Amino acid sequence: MKLDIAVLSGDGIGPEVTAQAIKALEAVAHNFDHSFIFKEGLVGAIAIDKTGTPLPDKTLELCVNTDAVLFGAIGAPKYDNDPSAPVRPEQGLLKLRKELGLYANIRPVKAYDTLIDKSPLKREIIEGTDISIYRELTGGIYFGKKEISKDGNVASDLCEYSKEEIERITHLAFKAAQKRRKKLTLVDKANVLESSRLWRKVVTQIATEYSDVSLDFLFVDKAAMQMILNPSQFDVVLTENMFGDIISDEASVIGGSIGLLASASIGDTCCMFEPIHGSFPQATGKGIANPIAAILSAAMLLEHFNLMGEANAIRDAVEKALELNLTTPDLNTSNPLTTEKVGDFIADYI
Amino acid sequence: MKLDIAVLSGDGIGPEVTAQAIKALEAVAHNFDHSFIFKEGLVGAIAIDKTGTPLPDKTLELCVNTDAVLFGAIGAPKYDNDPSAPVRPEQGLLKLRKELGLYANIRPVKAYDTLIDKSPLKREIIEGTDISIYRELTGGIYFGKKEISKDGNVASDLCEYSKEEIERITHLAFKAAQKRRKKLTLVDKANVLESSRLWRKVVTQIATEYSDVSLDFLFVDKAAMQMILNPSQFDVVLTENMFGDIISDEASVIGGSIGLLASASIGDTCCMFEPIHGSFPQATGKGIANPIAAILSAAMLLEHFNLMGEANAIRDAVEKALELNLTTPDLNTSNPLTTEKVGDFIADYI
Ligand SMILES: CC(C)[C@H](C(=O)O)[C@@H](O)C(=O)O
Numbered sequence: 001m002k003l004d005i006a007v008l009s010g011d012g013i014g015p016e017v018t019a020q021a022i023k024a025l026e027a028v029a030h031n032f033d034h035s036f037i038f039k040e041g042l043v044g045a046i047a048i049d050k051t052g053t054p055l056p057d058k059t060l061e062l063c064v065n066t067d068a069v070l071f072g073a074i075g076a077p078k079y080d081n082d083p084s085a086p087v088r089p090e091q092g093l094l095k096l097r098k099e100l101g102l103y104a105n106i107r108p109v110k111a112y113d114t115l116i117d118k119s120p121l122k123r124e125i126i127e128g129t130d131i132s133i134y135r136e137l138t139g140g141i142y143f144g145k146k147e148i149s150k151d152g153n154v155a156s157d158l159c160e161y162s163k164e165e166i167e168r169i170t171h172l173a174f175k176a177a178q179k180r181r182k183k184l185t186l187v188d189k190a191n192v193l194e195s196s197r198l199w200r201k202v203v204t205q206i207a208t209e210y211s212d213v214s215l216d217f218l219f220v221d222k223a224a225m226q227m228i229l230n231p232s233q234f235d236v237v238l239t240e241n242m243f244g245d246i247i248s249d250e251a252s253v254i255g256g257s258i259g260l261l262a263s264a265s266i267g268d269t270c271c272m273f274e275p276i277h278g279s280f281p282q283a284t285g286k287g288i289a290n291p292i293a294a295i296l297s298a299a300m301l302l303e304h305f306n307l308m309g310e311a312n313a314i315r316d317a318v319e320k321a322l323e324l325n326l327t328t329p330d331l332n333t334s335n336p337l338t339t340e341k342v343g344d345f346i347a348d349y350i
Numbered sequence: 351m352k353l354d355i356a357v358l359s360g361d362g363i364g365p366e367v368t369a370q371a372i373k374a375l376e377a378v379a380h381n382f383d384h385s386f387i388f389k390e391g392l393v394g395a396i397a398i399d400k401t402g403t404p405l406p407d408k409t410l411e412l413c414v415n416t417d418a419v420l421f422g423a424i425g426a427p428k429y430d431n432d433p434s435a436p437v438r439p440e441q442g443l444l445k446l447r448k449e450l451g452l453y454a455n456i457r458p459v460k461a462y463d464t465l466i467d468k469s470p471l472k473r474e475i476i477e478g479t480d481i482s483i484y485r486e487l488t489g490g491i492y493f494g495k496k497e498i499s500k501d502g503n504v505a506s507d508l509c510e511y512s513k514e515e516i517e518r519i520t521h522l523a524f525k526a527a528q529k530r531r532k533k534l535t536l537v538d539k540a541n542v543l544e545s546s547r548l549w550r551k552v553v554t555q556i557a558t559e560y561s562d563v564s565l566d567f568l569f570v571d572k573a574a575m576q577m578i579l580n581p582s583q584f585d586v587v588l589t590e591n592m593f594g595d596i597i598s599d600e601a602s603v604i605g606g607s608i609g610l611l612a613s614a615s616i617g618d619t620c621c622m623f624e625p626i627h628g629s630f631p632q633a634t635g636k637g638i639a640n641p642i643a644a645i646l647s648a649a650m651l652l653e654h655f656n657l658m659g660e661a662n663a664i665r666d667a668v669e670k671a672l673e674l675n676l677t678t679p680d681l682n683t684s685n686p687l688t689t690e691k692v693g694d695f696i697a698d699y700i
């Protein structure tokens with residue numbers, strides 16, 4: 001297979017970890033006889049510094065014209081403390097999601113056996129956890145009308161959802177559940193919000209088309225509790241944009257390291273793959289960033305193109321690295337490897 | 351002191367646990383020579399069944415004309431699974447908050463030494479945790495304009511905040527921080543939401559009046575992570591209505607039992623005290639409900655009226671019950687006491 005891949009490595013540790021993901025993909029290309037062509041684009045703080053905007057048109061064009069986007073991270077200290085600055089890195093990310101129509105953000109959360117003891121949660125609580133979170137990514141309060149009164153004293157954000165916006169991600173989530181443990185939990189606040197009631201109605205209707213999947217509902221506040229009290233109860237979790245942001249970041253603590261968590265953002269014509277950790281500016285250039293989340297994002301990319309054997313080759317290599325504790329300082333305090341060495345091991349093992 | 355107290359015990363286990371809180375208050379009245387007069391009102395599913403509405407005018411009137419409200423719980427299975435039913439118990443609660451102007455919901459979260467091992471989190475993670483969450487309770491997306499299109503295909507909720515709404519709870523939160531460890535964390539999503547940017551602006555301005563308190567900011571998604579990774583970093587947490595709902599329920603798992611968590615809802619003229627556990631219908635009438643959250647809510651009531659010695663008398667009795675493991679089955683599997691017996695012990699000890 002031939003794939004054109006846009007590489008938007010971004011800020012902070014983004015470039016370092018993305019380089020390891022590329023190495024893994026190159027190893028896969030070599031072994032399985034594919035041709036992956038990587039084309040770099042600017043995004044984030046570095047794009048602001050060089051072009052004045054966090055998402056230059058050239059980058060957007062690149063993404064539209066490639067088969068997939070490999071994303072690193074965005075954010076830099078000089079912007080992070082001033083969320084009302086007129087130009088900020090995350091605007092680039094939000095615009096990218098919207099323009100590419102990436103309406104479904106998928107985050108797997110797994111408790112790796114070898115890492116269970118790193119978790120803030122007790123072993124017996126997290127054992128067996130294997131969740132796939134489907135977060136709607138281009139609607140809701142993130143993209144609704146924002147207003148501020150002339151005198152600056154009243155501000156508002158509109159959370160709006162249409163039936164169509166709910167339907168398309170819901171189908172993806174049910175299809176995923178069919179291939180997994182056949183359980184889907186909708187997280188909403190239908191006892192208070194009109195938009196949540198629409199979610200419940202639409203998802204309930206669609207459920208009739210997937211009769212092999214059992215559907216249940218959880219209010220977002222209760223979901224935030226249950227995610228910690230009993231995470232292994234969840235299979236596929238479906239939710240709107242803002243709730244998904246909160247619940248998936250919360251769930252990311254379960255596995256013991258945010259440095260392991262990958263994500264895919266899917267639309268009808270484009271797709272993007274991204275580690276969920278941020279740009280982690282303090283670690284930049286020190287060789288201490290964990291590249292595994294970026295590498296597992298590359299595995300999600302392969303899976304998206306139905307290259308299952310290839311995706312599993314990456315995952316096996318990652319599990320091997322974890323098993324042998326060939327990992328960065330976040331997971332290995334006594335004898336850590338650098339970002340690059342972990343990447344090398346995984347690429348070699350593939 | 352003479353206090354008129356409205357008792358809205360509500361549904362499920364509400365009446366059982368509230369009865370124990372009243373017992374504790376009566377013991378305090380007797381010992382410290384106060385006069386507490388209790389007046390019952392209907393609320394929730396039971397009010398719907400008896401009057402057709404979850405908050406009868408008579409109940410509202412009672413609350414307005416008493417010094418404080420002692421609240422039990424609301425919710426019944428026949429309503430819980432249908433959040434789009436026209437009349438539902440939680441409407442009563444929301445209306446009560448709004449009508450009484452209870453704009454600040456305060457939830458203490460503490461890791462009790464004797465209970466640390468019940469927590470899903472590891473001991474070393476939660477040791478020393480002592481958080482006071484200030485959730486705005488009468489604004490934001492809960493009370494903003496709700497719309498549904500004629501064809502039912504588009505639904506929306508408006509999250510709106512005014513400067514005044516933010517100011518009043520912010521002052522309460524800073525004052526609380528001054529009496530505690532002098533740290534305040536504002537939880538928002540100012541990198542995305544206009545309303546969050548207003549929160550940040552107003553809170554930053556007010557901070558100059560409380561120069562002994564250090565202020566920091568955390569995006570709500572990161573807060574959901576940090577609450578589990580490192581809860582003892584927090585002192586006072588201030589946040590808007592919906593984020594407060596999610597984060598405070600999440601935080602409720604830390605202590606190992608939701609049966610211990612009390613809350614106060616404060617306005618300029620009224621105040622209400624409520625355990626945070628719900629109506630727990632499955633447990634109703636079995637004598638297994640933990641009354642401690644309701645009893646600690648009564649302690650918060652006393653504290654609100656500056657009866658500190660009295661509040662501490664209740665808290666000491668609770669700590670004693672925990673220490674001796676004179677508790678209900680949620681905390682004591684081998685030799686549990688009934689709801690009433692726990693209440694008796696605490697009242698006697700006072
Ligand atoms: C950077 C920010 C706007 C973004 C979001 O909230 O969507 C991030 O937290 C994420 O979850 O990808």
Ligand SMILES: CC(C)[C@H](C(=O)O)[C@@H](O)C(=O)O
Pocket residue numbers: 191192221440443444595
């Ligand atoms: C019952 C519900 C409307 C309520 C809320 O969300 O405010 C509850 O979850 C709470 O936190 O007191």
